[in-house]
Amino acid sequence: MSAPTNGTPPLRIAIPNKGSLSQSATEMLREAGYRQRSDTKQLTVLDAENNVEFFYLRPRDIALYVGEGTLDVGITGRDLLLDSGADADEVRELGFGRSRFRFAARPGTLTSVQDLGGKRIATSYVGVVRRHLEAHGLEAEVIRLDGAVETSIQLGVADVIADVVETGSTLRAAGLEVFGEVILESEAVMITQAGKPSLPAGFEVFTRRLDGVLVARGYVMMDYDIDREHLQDAVALTPGLEGPTISPLHREDWVAVRAMVPRDGAQLLMDELWAIGARAILLTDIHACRL
Numbered sequence: 001m002s003a004p005t006n007g008t009p010p011l012r013i014a015i016p017n018k019g020s021l022s023q024s025a026t027e028m029l030r031e032a033g034y035r036q037r038s039d040t041k042q043l044t045v046l047d048a049e050n051n052v053e054f055f056y057l058r059p060r061d062i063a064l065y066v067g068e069g070t071l072d073v074g075i076t077g078r079d080l081l082l083d084s085g086a087d088a089d090e091v092r093e094l095g096f097g098r099s100r101f102r103f104a105a106r107p108g109t110l111t112s113v114q115d116l117g118g119k120r121i122a123t124s125y126v127g128v129v130r131r132h133l134e135a136h137g138l139e140a141e142v143i144r145l146d147g148a149v150e151t152s153i154q155l156g157v158a159d160v161i162a163d164v165v166e167t168g169s170t171l172r173a174a175g176l177e178v179f180g181e182v183i184l185e186s187e188a189v190m191i192t193q194a195g196k197p198s199l200p201a202g203f204e205v206f207t208r209r210l211d212g213v214l215v216a217r218g219y220v221m222m223d224y225d226i227d228r229e230h231l232q233d234a235v236a237l238t239p240g241l242e243g244p245t246i247s248p249l250h251r252e253d254w255v256a257v258r259a260m261v262p263r264d265g266a267q268l269l270m271d272e273l274w275a276i277g278a279r280a281i282l283l284t285d286i287h288a289c290r291l
């Protein structure tokens with residue numbers, strides 16, 4: 001198909017090329033109807049039909065490109081955005097790549113953030129750690145490592161680590177335990193340059209499409225039949241986004257109700273609807289939507 005660009009330059013979007021966020025970001029963009037690379041060696045993809053160009057970059061570098069305005073939009077981790085100190089703002093949470101950033105040490109050696117004073121802390125997120133120490137008025141040596149941070153304690157390079165924790169299995173395998181408060185909760189986010197007065201054409205469509213994917217993932221469509229006497233109770237359970245659709249049924253005093261409901265808890269909701277008299281309760285996936 002030819003490109004409906006009218007000579008407008010494409011929206012330039014940075015996407016993680018490797019690591020934990022890469023596959024999920026690509027999947028989300030495919031679901032939103034964008035062309036993605038077919039070979040992981042490809043560095044850029046021009047989706048001419050949608051007038052969008054994708055740049056596959058290291059997730060750690062994405063906030064820098066967006067912060068200085070070289071690229072219009074980026075997908076990266078909140079922890080990487082904060083660590084970079086780049087002049088970019090988070091505009092959407094994308095619901096994948098969720099993790100916590102935590103301190104960890106050998107069991108019994110350190111128990112609170114206050115114990116960090118004067119210690120050697122290994123991390124790949126020097127910016128986040130330094131800011132956290134400053135906020136607590138603590139001084140410690142921060143050692144920058146690229147990865148496999150958990151091993152640094154065993155090797156005698158550090159007393160403490162600060163790293164990404166998801167399931168905790170890497171920490172357990174290294175014989176380490178988290179301590180102190182959670183430093184930050186991270187997930188994949190959409191970012192744009194801070195304080196940019198206006199974004200290029202195509203940005204609004206891009207965000208609306210991603211919002212559509214988020215809603216399609218987070219909601220399901222619920223249909224059921226109920227007698228008018230219990231309709232108000234049923235509608236209170238399924239208010240929908242802008243009010244449910246109510247259609248008359250051939251059976252007198254009965255109506256059909258259709259409403260979007262959150263995917264989490266949908267089964268419980270079906271039980272509750274059944275209990276107040278709803279019947280023929282159906283749950284269907286939403287493949288795509290624009291709200």
Ligand SMILES: Nc1ncnc2c1ncn2[C@@H]1O[C@H](COP(=O)(O)OP(=O)(O)OP(=O)(O)O)[C@@H](O)[C@H]1O
Pocket residue numbers: 018019020021059060076077078079080097098099147164165166167186187
């Ligand atoms: N196990 C994990 N679970 C969820 N998110 C993670 C995990 N490991 C890293 N992340 C997130 O991925 C982003 C870091 O991506 P990056 O590609 O730099 O590291 P990575 O995923 O650890 O890849 P690699 O170490 O193989 O290069 C951060 O936002 C981080 O929070």
Ligand SMILES: O=P(O)(O)OC[C@H]1O[C@H](OP(=O)(O)OP(=O)(O)O)[C@H](O)[C@@H]1O
Pocket residue numbers: 146147148149150163164165166167168169170171
């Ligand atoms: O809590 P878990 O589920 O075990 O996940 C957390 C681990 O995943 C990431 O490591 P990665 O595999 O990216 O290796 P790296 O340390 O070389 O970055 C992160 O740095 C932690 O080590």
Ligand SMILES: [Mg+2]
Pocket residue numbers: 147
């Ligand atoms: Mg890693």
